Amino acid sequence: MSDNPLLPIREKITALDKNLLEMLAERQSLTNQVAATKIAEGIDVRDPKREEQLLISLIKTGQKFGLDPHYVTKLFHVIIEDSVLNQQALLSAKANPDLATPLNRVAFLGSKGSYSYLATQKYFSRRSGELLEIGCDSFAEIIETVESNQADYAVLPIENTSSGSINEVYDQLQHTRLSIVGELTHPVQHCLLVATDTKLEDIRTLYAHPQVFAQCSHFLGKLSDIEVIPADSTSAAMLKVNELNRPDVAAMGSEAGGKLYGLSVIESNLANQKENHSRFIVVAQNAVTVPLQIPAKTTLVMATTQAPGALVDALMVLKENGVNMTKLESRPINGNPWEEMFYLDIEGNLQDGKMQQAIEQLKATTRFCKVLGCYPSEDIKHTAVSAVAALTD
Numbered sequence: 537m538s539d540n541p542l543l544p545i546r547e548k549i550t551a552l553d554k555n556l557l558e559m560l561a562e563r564q565s566l567t568n569q570v571a572a573t574k575i576a577e578g579i580d581v582r583d584p585k586r587e588e589q590l591l592i593s594l595i596k597t598g599q600k601f602g603l604d605p606h607y608v609t610k611l612f613h614v615i616i617e618d619s620v621l622n623q624q625a626l627l628s629a630k631a632n633p634d635l636a637t638p639l640n641r642v643a644f645l646g647s648k649g650s651y652s653y654l655a656t657q658k659y660f661s662r663r664s665g666e667l668l669e670i671g672c673d674s675f676a677e678i679i680e681t682v683e684s685n686q687a688d689y690a691v692l693p694i695e696n697t698s699s700g701s702i703n704e705v706y707d708q709l710q711h712t713r714l715s716i717v718g719e720l721t722h723p724v725q726h727c728l729l730v731a732t733d734t735k736l737e738d739i740r741t742l743y744a745h746p747q748v749f750a751q752c753s754h755f756l757g758k759l760s761d762i763e764v765i766p767a768d769s770t771s772a773a774m775l776k777v778n779e780l781n782r783p784d785v786a787a788m789g790s791e792a793g794g795k796l797y798g799l800s801v802i803e804s805n806l807a808n809q810k811e812n813h814s815r816f817i818v819v820a821q822n823a824v825t826v827p828l829q830i831p832a833k834t835t836l837v838m839a840t841t842q843a844p845g846a847l848v849d850a851l852m853v854l855k856e857n858g859v860n861m862t863k864l865e866s867r868p869i870n871g872n873p874w875e876e877m878f879y880l881d882i883e884g885n886l887q888d889g890k891m892q893q894a895i896e897q898l899k900a901t902t903r904f905c906k907v908l909g910c911y912p913s914e915d916i917k918h919t920a921v922s923a924v925a926a927l928t929d
């Protein structure tokens with residue numbers, strides 16, 4: 537049994553991988569030192585010039601070692617993204633010292649294994665303090681749990697690249713007094729998960745959250761003779777399949793989530809869009825201050841008058857103040873048929889004079905306008921290296 541010829545080589549690989557991790561940890565501690573200097577000197581966290589120079593030099597060195605430039609670029613995009621997000625978290629923590637608590641109580645949809653659970657884990661991994669997970673059955677229950685102070689934060693999915701905006705969450709934001717304090721984007725890779733040895737042809741019942749059905753409509757359209765049953769969350773669907781333990785039932789959810797319920801994957805990549813991502817918002821009782829050195833997003837909700845061109849007038853305010861809107865969403869106003877609430881995501885910091893002026897003018901132009909939150913933007917755009925093409929030629 538010890539004559540596995542791969543063993544000695546694998547031992548060397550394992551040792552090298554451990555070294556890589558040690559070096560990454562050392563890099564992280566250096567970039568944290570950079571963050572401390574940036575705090576002291578008021579320097580912006582992101583430095584695209586430095587990133588570009590670094591990437592070019594790494595690509596050239598990589599080529600000498602026989603490493604593909606695309607591989608090196610992809611690898612360092614991940615490393616730099618992590619470094620930027622860590623630095624942003626450090627600057628945010630410094631600007632909001634009241635938030636440092638030993639325990640973060642977080643409400644989210646479903647339980648262990650749901651996409652919201654995975655997003656919650658990811659977001660709070662950069663924050664200090666332990667995480668207390670509070671799984672809920674609906675978006676209304678999540679909001680209520682934070683409003684009644686049984687949780688400090690809620691993590692809510694707000695939009696998805698395949699199915700668009702999550703209307704139920706927008707509707708909850710219309711009435712809440714909670715503030716948006718953060719955001720994150722998480723890849724969502726739907727799989728078909730089963731509890732026993734089976735195949736696609738034998739499945740007769742599929743359990744999933746309605747959002748998942750919407751995101752996988754092309755795949756579902758190709759199936760016949762299958763009943764789809766909506767579940768409150770992805771984790772509820774996985775639990776159901778685990779309990780039934782039959783070859784004719786399956787759940788739709790992530791591979792990582794399925795593992796927690798002993799489920800295995802028989803089909804993967806089920807979403808309509810190859811790049812399927814969900815954006816989540818984090819909400820809390822109190823607003824946060826976003827340091828000017830990190831990119832910020834501000835979300836507003838407003839209702840215009842019924843006059844012709846009222847929405848255009850409101851949007852002109854943003855244009856005149858040089859403020860960039862990244863998203864506009866409209867939702868009906870409950871009880872006022874044919875009237876709309878508009879939700880706007882704006883690139884900008886509430887502490888910035890130009891933003892303050894734009895919001896004052898919006899308040900004067902619209903029937904109702906409220907800031908739902910100003911928060912660090914975790915939408916990290918990778919630095920493109922124009923030299924990659926030249927280097928690969």
Ligand SMILES: C=C(O[C@@H]1C=C(C(=O)O)C=C[C@H]1O)C(=O)O
Pocket residue numbers: 567570581582583584586587590615616619620623
């Ligand atoms: C670490 C720094 O902060 C950011 C992250 C970088 C990195 O991880 O290499 C490079 C430039 C900055 O966008 C830095 O400014 O040196």
